[in-house]
Every structure is written in C-alpha cells, then in structure tokens.
Amino acid sequence: MTDRLPGFATLAIHAGAQPDPTTGARATPIYQTTSFVFNDADHAASLFGLQAFGNIYTRIGNPTNAVLEERVAALEGGTAALAVASGHAAQVVALQMLLRPGDEFIAARQLYGGSINQFTHAFKSFGWNVVWADGDDISTFEQAVSPRTKAIFIESLANPGGSVTDIEAVSAVARKAGVPLIVDNTLATPYLIRPIDHGADIVLHSATKFLGGHGNSIAGIIVDAGTFDWSRDNKYPMLSEPRPEYHGIKLQETFGNFAFAIACRVLGLRDLGPALSPFNAFMILTGIETLPLRMQRHCDNARAVAEWLSAHPAVAAVNYAGLAGNRYNNLARKYAPKGAGAVFTFSLKGGYDAGVSLVSNLKLFSHLANIGDTRSLVIHPASTTHSQLDDAAKTKAGAGPDIVRVSIGLEDKDDIIADLDQALQG
Amino acid sequence: MNHDTYDDDYIRGILNGVKTIAMVGASPVNVRPSYFAFKYLAQRGYDMIPVNPGQVGKSLVGKPFVASLRDIDRPVDMVDIFRNADAALALVEEALSLTPLPKVIWMQLGVRNDKAAAMAEAAGLKVVMNRCPKIEYGRLSSEISWMGVNSRTLSAKRAPIPTQGMRLSLNRVSVGGGGTGAADRAAQDKKDSA
Numbered sequence A: 001m002t003d004r005l006p007g008f009a010t011l012a013i014h015a016g017a018q019p020d021p022t023t024g025a026r027a028t029p030i031y032q033t034t035s036f037v038f039n040d041a042d043h044a045a046s047l048f049g050l051q052a053f054g055n056i057y058t059r060i061g062n063p064t065n066a067v068l069e070e071r072v073a074a075l076e077g078g079t080a081a082l083a084v085a086s087g088h089a090a091q092v093v094a095l096q097m098l099l100r101p102g103d104e105f106i107a108a109r110q111l112y113g114g115s116i117n118q119f120t121h122a123f124k125s126f127g128w129n130v131v132w133a134d135g136d137d138i139s140t141f142e143q144a145v146s147p148r149t150k151a152i153f154i155e156s157l158a159n160p161g162g163s164v165t166d167i168e169a170v171s172a173v174a175r176k177a178g179v180p181l182i183v184d185n186t187l188a189t190p191y192l193i194r195p196i197d198h199g200a201d202i203v204l205h206s207a208t209k210f211l212g213g214h215g216n217s218i219a220g221i222i223v224d225a226g227t228f229d230w231s232r233d234n235k236y237p238m239l240s241e242p243r244p245e246y247h248g249i250k251l252q253e254t255f256g257n258f259a260f261a262i263a264c265r266v267l268g269l270r271d272l273g274p275a276l277s278p279f280n281a282f283m284i285l286t287g288i289e290t291l292p293l294r295m296q297r298h299c300d301n302a303r304a305v306a307e308w309l310s311a312h313p314a315v316a317a318v319n320y321a322g323l324a325g326n327r328y329n330n331l332a333r334k335y336a337p338k339g340a341g342a343v344f345t346f347s348l349k350g351g352y353d354a355g356v357s358l359v360s361n362l363k364l365f366s367h368l369a370n371i372g373d374t375r376s377l378v379i380h381p382a383s384t385t386h387s388q389l390d391d392a393a394k395t396k397a398g399a400g401p402d403i404v405r406v407s408i409g410l411e412d413k414d415d416i417i418a419d420l421d422q423a424l425q426g
Numbered sequence B: 001m002n003h004d005t006y007d008d009d010y011i012r013g014i015l016n017g018v019k020t021i022a023m024v025g026a027s028p029v030n031v032r033p034s035y036f037a038f039k040y041l042a043q044r045g046y047d048m049i050p051v052n053p054g055q056v057g058k059s060l061v062g063k064p065f066v067a068s069l070r071d072i073d074r075p076v077d078m079v080d081i082f083r084n085a086d087a088a089l090a091l092v093e094e095a096l097s098l099t100p101l102p103k104v105i106w107m108q109l110g111v112r113n114d115k116a117a118a119m120a121e122a123a124g125l126k127v128v129m130n131r132c133p134k135i136e137y138g139r140l141s142s143e144i145s146w147m148g149v150n151s152r153t154l155s156a157k158r159a160p161i162p163t164q165g166m167r168l169s170l171n172r173v174s175v176g177g178g179g180t181g182a183a184d185r186a187a188q189d190k191k192d193s194a
C-alpha cells in the first residue's frame, strides 16, 4: 500500500474520528457520561497508573473530546493535544506545567485583553510573574530573558490590533534561552498559520472562536509540538522528575515526544479541573469539518471590507495586515499567505464618539464580546475587552480609545459593506 | 538506513510480523515503563519473555524471567532493549549469536546506539531506535487516541471492540499532512548536540 498524503481539508474532516465500534455511528457520538466502567480491578489500577489506554472519568478524558484533540493535533502538526473548558483554561493549564511560584514568563504586549488581565492579576497571585516584551521589537524579548524565565508567550495574529508576530524570530530567542515558545493561534487557526512549522513548541487555542466558528460553544485546546526536551536540565520538574502523583513515573521518559500533552492532562486537567463538556467538543468538531472553507471566506470578506473602509472618507486608518502598505503586510505574506484573518481594527476621524455611534448604528453586525463567528461582530475594545488597561497599555495592545474592532463573518460581503456604509452615514 | 524517522509501513511491518519478543531490562516494578509496555504487548497477543538477570526465579505478568537471551528456550523474533544506550552493543552481539537469528532489534524510547544498529543491520536484522513498541502499536491501531495523541493515521472503517488478548488491525491509512516532522527534527537536533 503506497501512502497517499491526505491534505488539510481531509484531516479537518477525518483526523481522530472513526465509525463508532459499538454502533457504527458515523458522526462522532457525544459520550455524555461522567465515567466509564472498568473490566476488573486490575484494569482499573492500570488505567489509574497510566499503564493502559482507556477512559476513566470525563475530567481526565472523554472519547468525544479525544476526537477533537487528535483532530487539532493533526491540523497543527503536533504530537498530541488536550481539550479544556476554555481558551483561558488552556493558558492556566499549560503554564502551570512550566512555572513554580517566583518564576517568570515573557509575553508580547500585543495580546487579547483578557489574556493581559489573566497574566497581570490572576497569574501574579500564583507567583507567576509576567515580563512584557514588544511583539514588534525582538530585542525586547532578548532583554527580558532571565534565569527565572520558563516560557515565552505570543499570539500568531494578535487580537485586536491585527498585528502579525515574527514567530521564527521569537522562536530563536526562546531556543537560545532554553525555554519553550507558546503561540496562541486562535485568530489564525492552522488553516492560515501552523506555528509549529515556524518553531513553536506549544500551540494554544480558544476554540471558542474560528475553530468552532459558529459562536455557540466555549472551548480551549493545548497542542504539544513534541519539540522540546524537558529533561535537558531540571527546569521543568513536572515533566522530568518522578511524579509523586503517579508513584514516581517520569512523564518525559514514559511518553517521549507527547509528554507535555500528557502532563497537561494527568497533572493539570486532573487536578485543576477545567474539563470540556463532550457536547461542546462535538460542536467544535462539527465546526472544524468546514474550517478550510469558512476561514478562506472569512479572509476574503475581511480583505474586501478592509479595502472598502480604507477608501471611506470618515475612516482615519485601517489596521489590517492583509492590506498593501500595512506595517505587518510583509509578515502576513510570509506567515499567512492565504489571508490575514478576519479580525481587525480601524479608527474613525470622528474619534471616540464616532466609534460609539458607528457601533450603535450598525444593523447586521452584532455588538458583542466575541470573534470568529459566522456572523459579523463589532466592539469598541477601549470600553469593553480592554477597559481594565490604562490608556498607554490600551494603545500598545492596539485598543486605543478611537479604535473599533470587527470580526468579519460569512455573510455576503456586499451586505456587510452596505451595513457599514449606512452606519457611517448615520 | 535513516533512524531519525520511520515510515509507518516499516513499523507496521515489524509489529504485524513478529510474534515472540524478548524484553531485555524488563522490570517487575509496576511503575516502570518497561513493566507496562511488557504487560500491554502481552495483552495484545505477543509471546513476551522478560530478560533480567537480577529477577530470575520471579515472573512478570505470569511469564518467568530469564537471565540472558541465550537462556531462552524458543526462537525470538524481536529483542526489545530496555537498557541504556551503552548496553546496546553487547546485547546486539549476544542477539547475533542466537540460532535462529532474531529478525528485529528494537531500542526503547530514549535509547539510541548507531554502532549497535549498524552491526545488527549488517547481519540482516531490522532496527528501530528511540521508539516504544507500546506507543507505536497504540498509535497505528489508534487505541492511543483516547489520550489525544496524533496517530497520524485515518480510517473510515468500523473497528472491532478491543477485548483482552486481541490483536488489533494496524492497517489504517497513514497521513502525511498530519505528520509530526517538527518533533522528528527536534530529536535529530538533540542527537547532534549530544
């Protein structure tokens, strides 16, 4: 048998899924159960000791969730993945594997506002200290490295500013520092960018957004690239040292190049608890089956809208990396040649007030705090998602007071443009 | 032969072909990877022989330990080396003194000895290094999928429900697009810097 090499669209439909052995059901069943019976006491003990493959309890793993995990791992080119309850849960679980109180991690300032909050406040209370760098200036990452640095965190396409991060350049800094590079790939999805191909060691998703794509379920995913050697020094004891939680198992020794995903499951998810509902996993999986089609349409619509806005007299600036002349256009061409995503911002000549009135005049766009829906969405970040930041930090994160953020949906592009047109006149 | 990456067909051929496996360095301690790889392979129908001179007189999941490969009373298809890389050369020499010759030398995850591999290959044996047969079996059968592992295979066929002692089909379609090339390259870098 010669191996044909199926492409991305085939993986988006098939990876991880198989007709159900018991019933023959072709769609992935929703295994809506808390627990799974053991064959006998020995089977139970082997499962608890991580010695056998199988299901125990849905907080640790579930067959529906496992299909989602394998599918995203395959699409990203990773060795394994773990699905959790939200994108934020993915960030907590992934970092908890790497940091002890007093440790540091470096993060680009160009991040989703909720992540900036999580890092600044919640993580601070765990003793995990974020050190900010500027995603547009690689030397700031180099300067931020210290002996306590345990990871570097960036977004591939950053929310909301539409910036594109030079993943390979940041990866070189991480490599030199001997720490893993974590890339939040929520806005790009693996259809546009596969960060592992550019040096990421861990990829995170808020699957809530484009992976699910229909605005109906919250979920998060952690993908292990299988690239990082956790046992090179004793910096990552969760991976390299005997774990008292499991009678002294060393996870990297036992699981090799997917040890990080296993650690996130059996130490992180098991003990912290943010398990994904199998129903939500099913919704996200169904969304992923059409990811390539949707993502391309999202990008094509976004580009058309961005071009139209750039020519509009009421618009001061459009921050879309897909536009020629945008400061990130070269990076977008390199990392995301199929399109620069569907989330971008623009500012109005009328400033804050014009932004507020635009949002209230729109009829087709929904005013809400999400992105990556079939529907077109709009928000004024300075007064919502980024409201906790001071003005300087807002501007740095691409969410200054005059900025409006849109997530362009899958409607007819002429209808999207017509709605903006009437709202800008209003 | 390149030992940084293996085609699925190569691994599949080995795991479908061998029946008797001697595991050198098998441990009776039930939290050691060798213990549970041994147990899993026995449950999947392989004729498993634990080799460990310190444990003779005891048994591992019902199979009596032997002190060395030479003490095995039947032909061995595959020698699975669960020892450190330095021990591999002498073990390959010992394996090559058996009649009939084993068909495969398998070195566990984390174990790589290119000299030992070259010696085995020169004698016509197949060699796998730095892999775990339990993980590879679980991956190719997709039984490992419960852990979210990328099996790098697809199938639209309904699989039978696995039961105790059952051999699983390993003949799923391998996928290139879902490949984990970055992990393979990292393993290569690690070897180069070692």
Ligand SMILES: Cc1ncc(COP(=O)(O)O)c(C=O)c1O
Binding pocket: A086, A087, A088, A089, A112, A114, A115, A155, A159, A184, A186, A187, A205, A206, A207, A208, A209, A218, A219, A220, A370, A371
């Ligand atoms: C880039 C990015 N990362 C992470 C998150 C957090 O994900 P969730 O809302 O699923 O917890 C979001 C949500 O807006 C996001 O846009």
